[in-house]
Amino acid sequence: MKKTGSIIFTVLMLVSWNVFSQASAPFTKGVVFATWFDPRNRNSVQEIPFGRFVEQDFVDLKKLGIDVIRLAIHFEAFTSAAPRYIIDPFFFKLLDKAVDWAEKYQIYIIFVNGAPDEEPVIDNSYRSFLLSIWTQMAEHYKNRSEYVIYEILNEPAEIAAEDWGKMQGDVIDAIRKIDKNHWIVVSGVEWSAVKTLSLLPNYTDKKLLYTFHFYDPDIFTHQGAGWMESPVVYLTGVPFPYDKNRMPKIPKEVKGTWVENKLQNYSTIGTEAELAKIIDQAADFAKQRNVPVFCGEFGVYMRNSPPKDRVRWHQFVREAFEARNIPWVITGYDGPFGILNPPNGVNVYSFNSFKGDINTDLNVELVRALGLNPPPQVQKEQLKTDFTIYNDYLNYPIWYSSKEHIVNTFYTPSAEGEYAIQWGNINRKNDELSIGITPIRDLTYLAQNGFVLEFKAKTAKPLSFIAYFVADQNNTNWIIQYTIDQKQLTPDGQWHTIRIPLRDMQVFGGFDKTKRVTVKPKSKNISWVNVTALTFQTLNEDGDVCEIFLDSIKVTK
DSSP, rough: HHHHHHHHHHHHHEEEEEEEEHOOSSSEEEEEEEEEEEETOOGGGGGGGGGGSEEEHHHHHEEEHEEEEEEEGGGGGGGGGTOOOOOOOHHHHHHHHHHHHHHHHHOEEEEOOOOOSOOOOOSSHHHHHHHHHHHHHHHTTSSOOOOOOOOOOOOOOOOSHHHHHHHHHHHHHHHHHTTTSSOEEEEEHHHOGGEEEGGEEEEOSSSEEEEEEEEHHHHHTTTTSSTTTTTGGGOOOOOOOOOOGOOOOOGGGGGGGGHHHHTTTTTHHSSHHHHHHHHHHHHHOOOOOOOOOEEEEOOOOTTTHHHHHHHHHHHHHHHHHHHTTOEEHHHEESSSSSSBOOOOOOOOOSSTOOOOTTTTSBBOOOHTTOOOOOOOOOOOOOSSEEEEESSSSSSSEEEETTTTEEEEESSOOSSSSEEEEEEEOSSSSTTTTEEEEEEEEEEEHHTTOEEEEEEEOOSOOOOOEEEEEEEEETTTTEEEEEEEEEEEEEOSOOEEEEEEEGGGOEEEEEETTTTTTTEOOSOOOHHHHHHEEEEOOOOOSSTEEEEEEEEEEEEOO
16 A cells, blocks of 8 residues: 555656646647738738638648647737827727637637837837737737737847846736736747747746747758848758758858858757757746747748758757647748748749648648648649639738828728729829739630630729739749720729730730849740739829729639
């Protein structure tokens, strides 16, 4: 009896250590949605590309084994001016739909304040902004399910750790006065570096999730990344782990920079052992404070990284996380950090370049390396049916050539459905409004078999414009265009249907993205492969202010 009691005690102690030595997050594996509530021109809620993700994406991710989505939200685009920073009510109308889907499929959704082009200046004014948006979010979602989670700020930087720790604590307190139930995500400074977790105060709140981001070694994970404005853009072929026989020559452009220094020390920093040491810092922090820790971002930019090494890095890091009870969120679902392959012939330059299909475009090796469950891949068939470019919701951030333009992609009344696009204050020749097409389309069959570009339009003034498709071919954007004038679009303020046969459109020219120069077509033959955007370009003279409304844009018979 005494021996049995001793065994039971030992078992209980082991169970107790596993349960209480490190608290756990309520989720395990996730992805970042970085291009949803993130309008490219940063003007307003009217530019949210809400159609970029749909309910089926939640279904697909759940089947993969994903149980959390980290949703980047550019709150500054959706609030009124200082000092009140009132969130636009229409923002909540759209975000509530995302929450409905998350709850329906039991996927946690983290609202993270972030995604601006430039790092915010984190001063007293920004403190007021944080307090305002998070009290409003808490008030709106306080009665929603446990699947809603708040993350105060993505990658805080350019602020002292002590100052950020206090400011973050103030925001926690403000949320808790309204919402005592939902988890709140907190992070350290220096872009959520692992080493800064220990600099955080000992917050007393019991429902905090501590996060860090992991991109070590950065000369591997970010090689070729042009947006960083650093010498890593010149790197290509850096292996992981370090392999003396596979190391590339040091580009002349990185001579004398921090990149050269890291390349010279890659035999140390580019090893699995070194990565494990860094991850251990997060695990040690979690155990010392008995708090849940998760990795909110990790990944490898696919442009210049060797594909097999990219898979190898993900598998090692994922296994290292899981061995230490650290949940993780991979940086991308779509885009060049994501789990989907880019279309053939399309080079990946930016975060928001494409969105594929999980049944045809999945990087199966990468998904398996992440311990997820990839569906069987099927051969992608040539598009032979109608497809929609805009119908109530954009599926890609809209772009326009002047910040003076008035753009509302949720304009009412519409010609069909719920919303239309308003494009106003157009006052220059060659002003443009561009609608991205994702997934990228091959229109070859449609162009050869009598399909047309069809859309509804209305204007009150005479207006001439070009409608052109952009086709990405071998690093060159080709323009395939057609001109429309007041004969096709009567300026009577009424909705009209415009139909342009694809076979009547002509290739105008191209833009070489590498050389940054325009090029002329070598023949009149049009390649309709990899169509990435539809653009409208005005032909009216400068100073002639006009406005046009567009709706129900599609390619159809």
